[in-house]
Amino acid sequence: MSKATIDLLNVADITDWHSEHDLLVVGFGAAGACAAIESAQAGNTVLVLERGSGIGGTTSLATGHFYLGGGTRVQLANGIEDSADEMFNYLMANTPDPNAEKIRAYADDSVSHFNWLVEQGVPFNDGFYRKKHYEQPTDECLIWSGNEKAWPYSQQAKPAPRGHKVEHPGSGGGAIVMQKLGEAAKQLKVKFQFDAQVNGLIKNKTGRIVGLRYKTFGDTYYLRANKAVVIAAGGFSMNKTMVEEHCPQLNAESVWPQGTPYDDGSGIQLGLAAGGQAIHMSQVFLTSPFYPPESLVKGILVNQYGQRFINEDSYHSRSAAACIEQPNGVAYLICDNATFGRPELKLQELIDAWDTVEEMEQALALPKGALQDTINQYNQYAELGKDPQQHKHADWLQPLNQPPFAALECSFEKSSYTGFTLGGLQVSKDAEVLDHHRQAITGLYAAGACASNIAQDGTGYSSGTCIGEATYFGRRAAKHANQLSPLLP
């Protein structure tokens, strides 16, 4: 962990309190917004300390996918059968270190959380975009945003589309989310202090967090929290030192880390200073979507031995993780004339095209006969609508037998990847920051990208999980904090 410039202070040392509020929220992205709104709706006074000069955070850069299910209005309007149990089964199956309590709560409350978001003004229409895309070009809401239909998850839970995209074509939905949540918070008289960098927490003699310190334009202030402090300050993708220490893949030359400059891990550092611990810090969402065009999903991914290693219909961060794991990070997407298309995102270069698979095999320096064997075997089964080796769904099976044959470069060091961090503070299902004994630090909560909950790695990631859980656990933090007895004056 990079050296923290962040302190834990003793209440006895603070003589000059600037003001006091029931809830202090550090950061106003998706998580902070929902914590602030939920708390203000319960009648609390809330002050948000936001380091930026306005609201938004990384959430405002997001596409605006929320992972929600169990029978939302949009699912029902499209005749989709889903249940909280199936959503639970799916998330349990594809989360590497699943916390059943949190996933149960998230799945059980998913419909009511969707309705709550709608009540706050977040717009979702009843459309259904059925194709495979990383960032759907239309404003239709419902999408397949994960691995639900891909093996082995298709066998572990009944597949259902659970991605809910904010009503907006293409990218940009996250900014709408933040605009709407900002308006809702202002209506509830949530107060904002912008250009305010929180750089310390304050504890009392029992260890309860009772306030914070922030800096604005060179001036330092101390604030009292009658009930609690919620850290909602985002991830650490832009902190090169922390990334190098925990998840150096994100610092690789071929990777474009995404986020705002304030994704520097200060939220995590605040929690650590208070005695919390960080978990899953080595895990990242790292991806390189090769589709659309959808036809490329009918191609096959092979490694430097000419062997397949993943079902190509997986969600793009799962296939990307599998490519990175191959020996020397070498991976190629092979297609024929019938399936070829230029990847829309242009993250993978076309290496070349050849009249025969044998010529391709030689040009890529694959072991003699290996790729020919792989393709022959693939084609034999694809004719029958089967893929016993990697279990790609029959929808995407088509023999690769139309020359010329093309190879797209998917190797980690030779194509482009993008991503962000997933590790964060260990928290309870009510977002309480936990110490090394897994005991809650009274008065301190964390939610969103600075906490670790459901989104744990790229292999199991479904688009919409980050904002879905940020908004949900932000609300849980506020609800739980509301039960704390207020501090005596």
Ligand SMILES: Cc1cc2nc3c(=O)[nH]c(=O)nc-3n(C[C@H](O)[C@H](O)[C@H](O)COP(=O)(O)OP(=O)(O)OC[C@H]3O[C@@H](n4cnc5c(N)ncnc54)[C@H](O)[C@@H]3O)c2cc1C
């Ligand atoms: C391009 C892109 C697209 C994405 N699309 C999606 C998507 O569609 N669906 C999805 O689920 N996930 C998506 N993600 C991930 C998702 O956007 C984030 O995980 C999520 O927005 C994090 O929300 P948050 O509230 O935790 O943090 P943020 O939205 O980053 O908010 C944190 C806030 O805290 C402030 N802050 C930081 N430090 C301090 C401090 N010390 N003091 C005061 N304030 C501070 C920051 O300025 C910021 O405003 C995407 C990410 C990227 C980069």
